[in-house]
Amino acid sequence: MRLFLSWAEARIPTRALGVFLFTIFAACSRQSATPPDSTALLRTISPADPAKYAGSHEAKHWANPYLVIRPEAVALLTSVKPNEEQILKPEQVLNTLAQLPTSAWPYGRVVAILLDEKPASSEADKIAIRRNRGIVEADLRSAAVEIYSVGGLQ
Numbered sequence: 001m002r003l004f005l006s007w008a009e010a011r012i013p014t015r016a017l018g019v020f021l022f023t024i025f026a027a028c029s030r031q032s033a034t035p036p037d038s039t040a041l042l043r044t045i046s047p048a049d050p051a052k053y054a055g056s057h058e059a060k061h062w063a064n065p066y067l068v069i070r071p072e073a074v075a076l077l078t079s080v081k082p083n084e085e086q087i088l089k090p091e092q093v094l095n096t097l098a099q100l101p102t103s104a105w106p107y108g109r110v111v112a113i114l115l116d117e118k119p120a121s122s123e124a125d126k127i128a129i130r131r132n133r134g135i136v137e138a139d140l141r142s143a144a145v146e147i148y149s150v151g152g153l154q
Helices: 014-032 038-042 090-098 123-142
Strands: 066-069 074-077 086-088 110-115 146-148
Touching: 038 090, 066 123, 074 090, 086 090, 090 123, 110 123, 123 146
Parallel strands: 066 110, 110 146
Antiparallel strands: 066 074, 074 086
């Protein structure tokens, strides 16, 4: 009794074989093309160089990514898209920063943070800002991104 058949004896349609091989190839290539995580991407940016930003005491002169922590979200401002705020959930900040081009990081791996807390802010808003700040700062620290205050930043 023979266990194996030749291609001609098996009569497997060529199209079905092609679809099968394509499916296997596509599945394997997807697994190997897994994108690196945000932390790994951010660590490819050179470390922060304080000599490059030591004189940046005003927010308008800050050239690296700039985060404004608000009660309901986090605004990201960059030199890539000047005068445009990107509104993010705190959990999205690290991934969004990792997608920025290297040109957005002239000072190295450092961001400025502003807390959007006003004297008339409600206690609930102050709590929300502290919560959002905690999430963002913990994520930044895990990726070895330094936090810098400029101008009136806290």
